[in-house]
Amino acid sequence: MQNPSDSLKINMFAFIAMRVCLGLITGLFLFGIQAQANTRSLTRSGVSEEITLNLLKSKVPQGATVTDTSCKEIQTAGFNYSYRCTITWEEN
Known part of the structure; x- marks a missing residue:
């Protein structure tokens, strides 16, 4: 039989690991948005x-x-x- 304090330690470790992973994912997502925020592009068709x-x-x-x-x-x-x-530019 498992000791209740061991179960609590495992649950606490899982909780902390999930929060760390969620923080990393959120940070990468926000970094990706910032990296693309200053890059813009336009596309157009024409005969020349x-x-x-x-x-x-x-x-x-x-x-x-x-x-x-x-x-x-x-x-x-x-x-x-x-x-x-297509033309791509960066805003300063």
Whole structure:
């Protein structure tokens, strides 16, 4: 038969372990939100890669730093192409 004080120690250890794990998970979650809070992006499609990127750049807030631009060529009907471009920036 198990001693009641041993059972209490096991339950207390489990309670503390669960609280520590919950605290770590919460901390990682909040850290992830903060890491993404200052990074923004926009995506737009257009018939010209240059025009589409210029339109996206005009939407970047003043004082922000553009960190990445990318465009993907998309084939449309009649052997024509359009472009889907994404611009990413960080707010200072």
